[in-house]
Amino acid sequence: MDVSISARHVNITPRLEEVIQEKIGDLDRYLDGLESAGVHFDQAQNPRISDKLFCEIHLKGAGHHLRCKVHAPDPFTAVDLAEAKLERQIRKLRTKIQRRQHGTGESLRAVADVAASVAVAEPDADADADDDFEPQIVRTKRFHLAPLAPVDAVEKMEELGHGFFFFINKDTSRSAVVYRRDDGDVGLIDEAD
Numbered sequence: 001m002d003v004s005i006s007a008r009h010v011n012i013t014p015r016l017e018e019v020i021q022e023k024i025g026d027l028d029r030y031l032d033g034l035e036s037a038g039v040h041f042d043q044a045q046n047p048r049i050s051d052k053l054f055c056e057i058h059l060k061g062a063g064h065h066l067r068c069k070v071h072a073p074d075p076f077t078a079v080d081l082a083e084a085k086l087e088r089q090i091r092k093l094r095t096k097i098q099r100r101q102h103g104t105g106e107s108l109r110a111v112a113d114v115a116a117s118v119a120v121a122e123p124d125a126d127a128d129a130d131d132d133f134e135p136q137i138v139r140t141k142r143f144h145l146a147p148l149a150p151v152d153a154v155e156k157m158e159e160l161g162h163g164f165f166f167f168i169n170k171d172t173s174r175s176a177v178v179y180r181r182d183d184g185d186v187g188l189i190d191e192a193d
Helices: 014-023 025-029 075-101 108-121 123-132 150-160
Strands: 002-008 034-043 053-061 064-072 164-169 174-180 186-190
Touching (some): 025 075, 064 075, 150 186
Antiparallel strands (some): 053 064, 174 186
16 A cells, blocks of 8 residues: 655654554555555644644545544554554444445455456546545434533533534523534534524
């Protein structure tokens, strides 16, 4: 797998490059057809953030796009955390693919080989497919919305480990969302009058 590394406000040492190539470059062993990985490091400028360094990784190939973002005290820890997170995502994706193919007699490797051969045989088809791509609702959740203060909603979001939390704002009695911003702070979106 082709791994590209970029950084802003972070020094990429040869040892770090070697670790990235070893850990992120070997993720294609879990899913055939992964072609490229983009690894980007940056350092948050907000003094309130304890783990200032973050690492964002994008994996592409066989029609799939995986992304993860982790915060860590140093780049080596960030790579370890990102590798574990991407490994879980790949395993979930593999399970999803296997469930789709269940009963058809096709193996996962055969599906990946077909996807890779289509990508090689028709390079312009991928560009057209991205333009025509329409996301589908693949999961639906239902839950009771109890009125909460925004501070309580932030605590609930942190407790669940989510990047956002939808709730009824106790102060305004309207729908609202709290979300984790890239700089480490929390944003609030409140329904207008």
